[in-house]
Amino acid sequence: MQLGVNIIVLAAIYALIACGYVLIYRVSRVLNLAHGELMMLGSYLLLATASTFTGHPLVAIAVALVLSLCVGALVYLFLMRKMAGEMVLAAVLTTIALGILLRGVMVIVWSAQQQYPGQALGVVNPAIALPGGARISTMAALLVLATAVIYGALFAFLRFSRWGVRMRAAGQNPLLAAQRGINLHAIYALAWGLSTLTGSIAGMLISLDSGLTGTMVLIGLKAFPAALVGGLDSLVGALFGALIVAAAEISLIHYVDPLLSDVVPFLVLIVMLIIRPWGLFGTREELDRV
Amino acid sequence: MSRRMPWASGYFRTGYAQDFKLIETRLERVSAGLFAVALSVFPFVASPFQLDLACQVFLAAIGSLSLMLLTGYAGQISLGHAGLLAAGAFTAGILFKEFGAPFWVTLPAAAAVGALLGIVFGLPSLRLRGLYLAVSTLALHFVVVYLGGEYETKRGYSTGIVIDPPSIGGYAVINPRIWYFVLLAAAAATLFICLNLIRSRTGRAWRAIRSHETVAEALGIGIASYKLLAFVVSSAITAVAGALFAYYRGFVSVEAFSLFLTIQYVAMVIIGGMGSLLGALLGAMFVTLFPYWIEAALAALPGAARYASVLFAVNYAAFGLVMILFLVFEPLGLVGIWHRIQTFFLLWPFKHRQVTGTNR
Amino acid sequence: MTVPLLSVEKLEVVYHRAITAVQGISLSVKPGQIVAVLGNNGAGKTTTLRAVSGFLGLDDARVTEGNIVFKGMRIENRRPDKITHLGLVLVPERDKVFPNLTVAENLAAPVAHRAGRAERRRREALVYEFFPQLAALKGRIAGLLSGGERQMLALGSALVGSPELLLIDELSLGLAPVAVESLMRRLVEIRDGLGLSILLVEQNASIALEIADYGYVLENGRLVLDGDPKRLLQHQDIREFYLGQTTSGERKSYRAVKQYRRSRRWYG
Numbered sequence: 001m002q003l004g005v006n007i008i009v010l011a012a013i014y015a016l017i018a019c020g021y022v023l024i025y026r027v028s029r030v031l032n033l034a035h036g037e038l039m040m041l042g043s044y045l046l047l048a049t050a051s052t053f054t055g056h057p058l059v060a061i062a063v064a065l066v067l068s069l070c071v072g073a074l075v076y077l078f079l080m081r082k083m084a085g086e087m088v089l090a091a092v093l094t095t096i097a098l099g100i101l102l103r104g105v106m107v108i109v110w111s112a113q114q115q116y117p118g119q120a121l122g123v124v125n126p127a128i129a130l131p132g133g134a135r136i137s138t139m140a141a142l143l144v145l146a147t148a149v150i151y152g153a154l155f156a157f158l159r160f161s162r163w164g165v166r167m168r169a170a171g172q173n174p175l176l177a178a179q180r181g182i183n184l185h186a187i188y189a190l191a192w193g194l195s196t197l198t199g200s201i202a203g204m205l206i207s208l209d210s211g212l213t214g215t216m217v218l219i220g221l222k223a224f225p226a227a228l229v230g231g232l233d234s235l236v237g238a239l240f241g242a243l244i245v246a247a248a249e250i251s252l253i254h255y256v257d258p259l260l261s262d263v264v265p266f267l268v269l270i271v272m273l274i275i276r277p278w279g280l281f282g283t284r285e286e287l288d289r290v
Numbered sequence: 291m292s293r294r295m296p297w298a299s300g301y302f303r304t305g306y307a308q309d310f311k312l313i314e315t316r317l318e319r320v321s322a323g324l325f326a327v328a329l330s331v332f333p334f335v336a337s338p339f340q341l342d343l344a345c346q347v348f349l350a351a352i353g354s355l356s357l358m359l360l361t362g363y364a365g366q367i368s369l370g371h372a373g374l375l376a377a378g379a380f381t382a383g384i385l386f387k388e389f390g391a392p393f394w395v396t397l398p399a400a401a402a403v404g405a406l407l408g409i410v411f412g413l414p415s416l417r418l419r420g421l422y423l424a425v426s427t428l429a430l431h432f433v434v435v436y437l438g439g440e441y442e443t444k445r446g447y448s449t450g451i452v453i454d455p456p457s458i459g460g461y462a463v464i465n466p467r468i469w470y471f472v473l474l475a476a477a478a479a480t481l482f483i484c485l486n487l488i489r490s491r492t493g494r495a496w497r498a499i500r501s502h503e504t505v506a507e508a509l510g511i512g513i514a515s516y517k518l519l520a521f522v523v524s525s526a527i528t529a530v531a532g533a534l535f536a537y538y539r540g541f542v543s544v545e546a547f548s549l550f551l552t553i554q555y556v557a558m559v560i561i562g563g564m565g566s567l568l569g570a571l572l573g574a575m576f577v578t579l580f581p582y583w584i585e586a587a588l589a590a591l592p593g594a595a596r597y598a599s600v601l602f603a604v605n606y607a608a609f610g611l612v613m614i615l616f617l618v619f620e621p622l623g624l625v626g627i628w629h630r631i632q633t634f635f636l637l638w639p640f641k642h643r644q645v646t647g648t649n650r
Numbered sequence: 651m652t653v654p655l656l657s658v659e660k661l662e663v664v665y666h667r668a669i670t671a672v673q674g675i676s677l678s679v680k681p682g683q684i685v686a687v688l689g690n691n692g693a694g695k696t697t698t699l700r701a702v703s704g705f706l707g708l709d710d711a712r713v714t715e716g717n718i719v720f721k722g723m724r725i726e727n728r729r730p731d732k733i734t735h736l737g738l739v740l741v742p743e744r745d746k747v748f749p750n751l752t753v754a755e756n757l758a759a760p761v762a763h764r765a766g767r768a769e770r771r772r773r774e775a776l777v778y779e780f781f782p783q784l785a786a787l788k789g790r791i792a793g794l795l796s797g798g799e800r801q802m803l804a805l806g807s808a809l810v811g812s813p814e815l816l817l818i819d820e821l822s823l824g825l826a827p828v829a830v831e832s833l834m835r836r837l838v839e840i841r842d843g844l845g846l847s848i849l850l851v852e853q854n855a856s857i858a859l860e861i862a863d864y865g866y867v868l869e870n871g872r873l874v875l876d877g878d879p880k881r882l883l884q885h886q887d888i889r890e891f892y893l894g895q896t897t898s899g900e901r902k903s904y905r906a907v908k909q910y911r912r913s914r915r916w917y918g
Contacts, residue, residue, distance in 0.1 A: 031421050082618045088420050089367055090617055093560060096553055097613035104607025108600050162758055169748045169759040176745055179703065181734035181761035181811050221549075228425060259443065263436035266429035273426045277418055 001132040007243075007250045009140045012147040014265075015242035016202040017223035019154060019235060020195035026233045027171045027191040030080065030091045034099035035199055036220020038075070041102055042068040042200020043117065043207040043216065044110050050120035057121040064204065065197060072196025073189040080192065081185060103217065115212045123208060139209035146205060150198055154235060167191060171233070218262065225269035231282020240280055244268065312485065329474060333467045341466045343579065348473035349535050350574035352480045354558035356527035358570035361559055363488055364520035365500025366415050367424040371555040373431035374525050376547035377407050378532025380438045383451040383542035393456035397533055404529025405522045407434070412521025416514050419503075431552060439544045450543030453536055469538060476534060480527055484567055487523065496520055500565075557609070561616050563623025572624040580612070581605045653722075654678035655815055655847050656702070656738070660716035663697050663706060671697040671711070672871040679815060684841055684848045686858040686879065689868035695851045696743065698868070699819050702849075703740035704730035720815070735763040739813035743820045746804035749793030753784055756792050756803055760810045770810075777806035780840055798829040802836075809840070815847045816840075822854040830854070834861050859883050 017039060024032045032038075046064040053060040079098060083091040118125055118139075127135045158164040170177040170187045178184055203216060226245045230237025249264040278284045303309055313319050333341055353375060360366050378400040385391040385399055407430075414426035442448055455462045463469060487493050495516045498506035507513050536542045554577050562573025584605050588597045597604060620626055657678040663671045672694035679685045689695045700706050701713050704725065713726040720738050734740075747756050757777060762770050778785040781802040787795065792803060801821065808816060821837075822830040838861050841848055852858035859865055859879040867875040867882070875882065 031425075079614065079618070086621070089424070090621065092421060092424065093556065094614060094617045096556075097610045097617060099610070100550070100553065101607050101610025101614065104603045104605065104610060107603035108607065111600075112603070165751065165755045165758050166761075168755075169751060172748045172750055173745055175705070176742065176748065177759070178730040179705075179734060179740050179742065180759060180807060181731050181739075181763060182759065183731050183761070224425075225429070257440075259436070259440060263432050266432040269429045270426065270433070273414055273418065273422065273429070277422055 001130075001134040003250060003254060005130065005134045005136050007247050008144060009136065010250055011243045011246035012144040013202060013206065013219065013242075014223040014226040014246055015239050016143070016147045016150060017199055017220055018227035018230070018238040018242055019151065020199040021224055021227040022230075022232060022235055022238045023154075023191050023195040023198070025227075026235075027167055028080075028188050029088065029171075030083075030095070031088075031232075032095045032192075032195065033092060033221075033224075034075075034095040034102060035195070035224075036217040037099040037102040037106070038068075038072065038196045039199035039203035039220050040212075040214075040216040041071060041106060041203075042196065043203035043212050044106055044115075045071075045200070046204045046207070047110065047115055047117045047120060047212065050117050054120075055122070057123060060121060061204070065200065068200035069193040069197045073193035075196070076189045076192035077185070080188070099217070103214075107214075112214060115207075117204070117212060118208045121208070125209060137209055139205055143202070143205040143209070146201055150201065151235065151239065154194075154198075158235070163187075163190065222262070222265045225265040225272075228269055228279055229272045231279025233283060234279065234281035237279050237281030333470045338466060341470055343582065345466070345469055345473050345538060347575050347578045348470075348477040349531060349538065350555075350558065350578045351477045351571050352531040352534070353528055353555055354562065354570040354574040354577075355477075355480050355484050355567060356524040356531065357555050357559050358562075358565075358567060359484055359487065359496075359527075360520050360524035361556075362565040362570070363493060363500065364496035364517065364524075366412075366517060366520055367420065368411065368427040368521075368524075369424045369549075369552055369556070370411055370427035370431040370434070371528060372547045372549065372551035373427075373434035374404060374407060374411070374528040375532035375535065375551065376438050376544065377403055377434050378529030378534075379536035379542045379547070380441065380451075380532075381529065382533035382536045383453055384441065386453050387445075387447075387451055393537060397530060400529045400533035401526045404526040404532075407529070408522035408525030409518060411525060412518045415517050415521065428549075428552075431549065435544055435547055438547070442544060450541050450545075453540055453542060455540060456537050463537075473534065473538070476530075481567065481571070483527070488567070492516065492519065554609075557613050560613065561623050563625030564621075566623075566625045568628075569623050569625040572628075576624065577609075580609060584608050652680050654719075655681050655683075655721065656849065657719050658698070658702065658716070659719070661698065661701060661713065661718065662715035663694075663701050663711055664714045665711040667710075667712075670871065672701075672868075675716075675868065675871075675873050677866050677873070677876070679847050679849050681814075681847055682841065682845060683863045684837070684850060684861055686855075686862035686865045687849065687851045687868060688853070688855045688858065688865060690853065692870070693868040694871040695868055696819060697871075699740065699817050699849075699851055701726065703738065703817055704728050704733040705740075731761070734811055735761070737763075737812065737814035738817065739808045739811045739815075740817040741804045741808045741819060741821075743823060747792040747795070747800050747807070750791060752789050752791055753795070753803055754788045756807050757810055760807050762810055762812055765812065773810050773812060776844075777809050780809070780836060780843070781806055797824050798826070798833070801825065801829075801833060805833075805836075805840075809844070813846055815849060817849045817851070819851050820853065821850065822852060822857060827857075830857055834858075837861065856883070 017035065020035050020039070021032060024030055024035075042064065045067045046061065049060040049064045049067070050057070053063065075098065079094065080091065083094050123139075125137050125139050127137050128141060129135055156164075158168055166177065166182050167187055167190065169180070170182060170184055174184055177187070199220070203220075206216065206219065222245075223242070226242040227238050228241070229244055230239065230241030245265045245268050248268050249261060252260050252264050272279065303314075308314065313322055332344065336344065353371065357368065357371055360368055381400040381403045382393075382396040385396045391399070411427055411430055415423050418426060442450065455464045457463065463472065488496070495506070495511045498509060498511055499513060499516060503513060539546075558573030558577045559570060560573070561576050562571070563569030585601060588601065588604060591597065616623060622629075657676075659676050661675045662673045665671055675694065675698055677685070677687065677698075687695055687698065697706075697711070700711075702718055702720075702725075704727070706712060706727070716726075717724050718726045720733075720736060723736065725733055725736065725738070748759065751759065757774050762773060765773070783799060784802055784806060787799065792800065795803060805816075805818075818837075821833060825833070834857060837848060837850075840846070850858050850862065859882055862879045865876065865879045865882045866873060875885065875887065877885075
């Protein structure tokens with residue numbers, strides 16, 4: 001039972017992070033390998049706002065969320081926009097370089113020590129007993145809930161809102177989208193903003209649950225296989241991919257070897273690349289596109 | 291021929307034999323000679339610290355040359371370079387620890403393991419391209435590093451494996467000057483191998499694949515075998531570099547082979563300049579020396595002690611920044627800058643824009 | 651004499667800083683006109699269209715000489731979405747709809763510059779009015795539409811942007827002659843109903859000239875003929891190498907046409 005709960009929580013973490021990869025990839029065919037760092041930056045922003053707005057945890061969280069949305073958009077406007085028209089690889093390497101830059105800057109500003117935004121916010125994190133003898137921390141439960149809500153919102157946004165439809169249109173055929181008067185830069189900036197926002201929400205909740213360290217980058221990277229297993233251009237896929245990766249990881253850690261933790265997602269990734277490289281729900285043509 | 295026309299006027303090849311020469315003009319011969327002399331005098335005038343830096347540059351050069359073959363020439367993207375280095379280092383370490391094998395066994399063994407892993411890393415390339423290939427090699431990096439870590443913990447070397455220096459005829463190589471020449475020779479040999487590979491049929495096939503896979507296939511180039519060959523050759527060289535690294539440090543540990551190392555090697559290729567062996571060398575030098583420059587620059591700043599604790603972070607940030615600057619503003623890398631300077635002086639006092647992209 | 655809506659003067663476009671695709675092309679479209687631009691493969695039709703709609707930069711091409719004036723503004727080398735906002739909308743040759751969006755979503759995606767909610771709804775309704783077939787297909791994924799339906803959808807989503815000038819690249823490409831004829835009639839209806847102008851680029855000369863008010867003929871990146879469509883249809887050269895007829899009405903052999911064309915080039 002506890003195993004099941006652990007799987008669900010981990011799957012929620014991976015799914016929430018993975019949707020950031022999917023959003024950016026789907027719209028602009030760029031793989032954002034700085035996602036882990038951006039997500040960590042979001043958590044540090046929460047730490048910063050928590051100490052600025054002491055006593056108003058909700059204000060602090062809201063401000064941190066808005067800031068992270070802006071950070072994502074700014075990353076596009078000031079950096080990734082310059083890479084338009086370059087090779088796909090160049091864009092990916094730029095995100096890697098950005099990740100390194102951010103990691104360095106974050107350590108300079110906030111030091112490498114473990115921090116607890118939960119304490120700064122004054123948020124308590126009691127464990128909740130579930131039927132069946134399993135336990136789940138409040139923040140973890142909140143995380144599962146947040147994942148469900150955010151996925152619901154994203155689906156609705158992409159399906160029903162005009163900007164969501166434009167985002168999908170730009171992802172399918174940027175040329176035609178521009179001909180239809182859609183401002184591609186605005187769309188891409190929005191995708192980067194949303195991606196960073198969702199990633200930051202994941203980062204904030206994780207850091208509220210278990211503290212904030214450099215390992216968060218690794219969590220971000222481990223969520224990438226979830227996105228790819230589901231299909232890099234499919235949100236539904238990211239959900240299923242996260243579930244598969246999380247289930248594999250938790251059960252192998254439990255039954256085989258705890259050291260496997262960091263490698264299992266990538267093993268799943270390799271298996272998927274061998275049997276069905278475009279992912280469970282991805283479109284097959286994606287392979288030839290890059 | 292792959293080489294640029296040496297000078298815009300004055301020297302033209304007139305026979306097939308000249309096409310095969312590596313050193314063509316007298317100026318080239320003289321400068322190459324001077325360079326060789328400088329390299330061989332260097333260890334006798336340099337401080338131990340500078341000597342160590344030079345050795346690191348040579349090691350990095352071997353690795354970056356092999357990555358340049360794979361990425362810059364054959365066009366196959368790999369984010370698993372640190373994994374391959376680790377494989378070479380661990381092969382040497384494990385063979386030494388378990389069987390007490392001497393270096394003339396471990397180095398070829400490392401090459402063999404590297405070649406084998408090259409096939410494993412290369413197999414996805416038969417099906418995947420670009421991003422997906424990069425991702426698959428990234429995944430393999432984690433697998434190799436995990437296996438190394440597993441060995442360390444299971445055998446109780448949780449801090450790492452200590453390796454004795456290699457001995458030639460009962461004489462242990464510990465003198466840094468000797469190391470300098472050993473590594474210089476290894477780097478030079480690698481350069482020579484790469485030079486000859488890229489101007490052979492194999493090299494032409496690789497470049498054809500890089501430019502356009504379908505067209506290359508239509509020209510009758512066996513895509514699958516050449517891609518695999520690129521991975522095998524590159525990985526074997528990389529693994530040897532890893533083994534040499536292990537011997538040079540006298541110590542193997544997984545911590546040394548993080549993803550950051552891969553990124554450093556990729557940065558060498560990018561900063562140096564894609565598709566140029568000279569670029570690989572320049573990039574290796576730049577990336578290896580870069581942290582020391584940063585350190586020196588920080589030390590010169592007022593309040594140097596304050597930065598000491600965050601030195602590695604400053605390094606990280608500066609490295610990321612430099613990489614971004616190169617990617618955005620100088621995609622051709624250091625080689626691009628070099629060629630521009632060359633062209634400037636070549637055409638001086640006239641200004642003329644170089645027609646790029648055709649003759650390299 | 652009316653002021654032209656679009657005028658292209660002595661346009662020269664160079665690809666990769668080396669290859670000149672079109673040279674010295676001048677044409678103009680007056681308000682309410684349908685203008686046909688004819689030419690074979692490689693004549694420079696698409697390049698001209700791309701230059702007008704702002705899509706050259708993506709192919710590493712530039713307008714190196716001449717100018718393009720739309721509603722009194724120079725628009726060469728401007729960003730495509732800005733050009734669309736000015737009221738100049740292109741219906742491209744291929745990939746003219748978003749294949750994974752439904753028909754309704756395809757019509758929802760275009761930006762209608764400075765249009766309110768009501769105005770926008772009115773325009774979408776207008777599209778279904780002009781193309782009643784689309785109304786029945788609202789929920790269908792555009793990738794599953796037939797060629798004719800796709801062309802209608804492309805025209806429809808271009809209309810949502812409320813163009814004053816519609817650029818249409820190869821309307822007839824890959825469609826059955828019956829479908830082409832009905833589409834052409836629809837174009838005339840749209841022009842009359844909305845009072846816009848149309849620049850039609852076509853290989854199918856006879857059908858384009860039938861509805862056009864004026865025609866241009868391009869060859870090898872240069873303008874070789876222009877004039878009233880009826881006169882063009884009577885022109886011996888057009889008859890010979892676009893319609894494949896000789897003056898006596900019988901078809902010429904391929905060889906003869908090729909021979910003729912080669913000699914023709916010298917005068918062009």
